[in-house]
Amino acid sequence: MQKQHIIGLSKEELIAVLENLGEKPFRAKQIWQWIYFKGARTFDEMTNLSKELRQKLNDCFILSRPKIISEQISKDKTHKWLLEFDDGERVETVYIPELDRGAVCISSQVGCAMGCKFCLTGTQKLTRNLTAGEIVSQFMVARDAYGEWPSPTLQTRYLSNIVMMGMGEPLQNEENVIKALNILSDGDGIAISRRRITMSTCGIAPKICSVLEKTGVRLAISLHAPNNEIRNSLMPINKVYPIEQILAQAQKYQQKDGSRYVTFEYLMLDGINDSPTQAKELVALLKKHKIRATFNLIPFNPWAGSDFKPSTDQKVKAFADILNKAGFAAPVRTARGGDISAACGQLKSKNK
Numbered sequence: 001m002q003k004q005h006i007i008g009l010s011k012e013e014l015i016a017v018l019e020n021l022g023e024k025p026f027r028a029k030q031i032w033q034w035i036y037f038k039g040a041r042t043f044d045e046m047t048n049l050s051k052e053l054r055q056k057l058n059d060c061f062i063l064s065r066p067k068i069i070s071e072q073i074s075k076d077k078t079h080k081w082l083l084e085f086d087d088g089e090r091v092e093t094v095y096i097p098e099l100d101r102g103a104v105c106i107s108s109q110v111g112c113a114m115g116c117k118f119c120l121t122g123t124q125k126l127t128r129n130l131t132a133g134e135i136v137s138q139f140m141v142a143r144d145a146y147g148e149w150p151s152p153t154l155q156t157r158y159l160s161n162i163v164m165m166g167m168g169e170p171l172q173n174e175e176n177v178i179k180a181l182n183i184l185s186d187g188d189g190i191a192i193s194r195r196r197i198t199m200s201t202c203g204i205a206p207k208i209c210s211v212l213e214k215t216g217v218r219l220a221i222s223l224h225a226p227n228n229e230i231r232n233s234l235m236p237i238n239k240v241y242p243i244e245q246i247l248a249q250a251q252k253y254q255q256k257d258g259s260r261y262v263t264f265e266y267l268m269l270d271g272i273n274d275s276p277t278q279a280k281e282l283v284a285l286l287k288k289h290k291i292r293a294t295f296n297l298i299p300f301n302p303w304a305g306s307d308f309k310p311s312t313d314q315k316v317k318a319f320a321d322i323l324n325k326a327g328f329a330a331p332v333r334t335a336r337g338g339d340i341s342a343a344c345g346q347l348k349s350k351n352k
């Protein structure tokens with residue numbers, strides 16, 4: 001029998017495989033806690049299991065992390081890992097610390113097929129989807145590095161949030177993403193609250209609501225433009241699912257729960273989407289669709305081969321002021337990890 005990875009099995013799947021091995025369901029709960037609550041890295045350390053069961057687990061499963069090929073820590077303490085999976089494929093994962101908490105930005109695919117013009121990942125062709133286990137284990141590598149095992153209480157966590165904003169478009173890999181997010185938020189294990197997990201999409205409209213319903217996580221949309229004309233020029237996917245279709249889904253998502261805000265990611269590109277007129281157009285667009293939203297205004301991080309330039313601080317401020325006056329929070333995100341190419345849109349795991 002070929003060994004399978006145990007990280008990435010859902011609770012139900014774990015119960016079923018253990019039943020096949022002649023074990024009671026409560027054993028699955030114990031194993032789950034060892035892996036996801038205590039961070040065990042071998043079956044042999046699971047001391048409340050019999051030797052016989054530990055041997056069975058060793059015979060049937062692999063319990064391992066992806067290989068760390070390199071890691072870098074930037075001046076502002078942003079931490080980036082280049083991770084390699086069994087087949088040699090690689091992704092990048094980033095931890096962005098704040099004072100007493102922080103977010104781990106995880107990847108969902110090797111490369112990306114969406115080809116957003118401002119994004120370095122988009123220049124790396126899609127190789128494959130990540131499995132649920134490969135998505136979850138990125139977070140586990142980060143926890144290993146900060147010694148956050150067993151899962152700490154919420155107040156004492158440095159790795160407090162998860163953003164699915166790394167390499168790839170999560171909604172192109174929705175089955176594995178749903179499974180992974182449900183493992184990451186499971187209260188018996190890693191236990192990151194669903195409200196502290198954000199999934200960011202470039203706008204695969206028909207899949208937005210179903211994935212959010214199945215996971216309960218928060219929604220962020222990479223908008224980056226106030227109209228279809230500009231968005232078409234930046235994001236090829238907009239020609240398939242234009243802004244109106246995406247906003248209709250965002251509205252539907254909010255109708256289920258009035259407290260949900262949608263975050264719109266908006267990259268500030270000099271002379272492209274950053275004028276006061278465009279800010280007003282954006283306000284009118286969201287008011288028309290009655291969407292409660294916050295914006296993240298993101299400074300563009302230049303990369304070799306890209307013609308885009310970052311907007312000036314003055315322009316960003318003027319843009320933010322217009323959004324604020326219209327009632328939308330619009331914090332300007334500080335560029336993080338730029339010196340180690342860990343900032344938004346800078347992740348790439350291949351040199352060609």
Ligand code: SF4
Nearest residue numbers: 112114116119122168
């Ligand atoms: S912004 Fe996201 S969806 Fe677009 S190319 Fe980059 S990784 Fe892919």
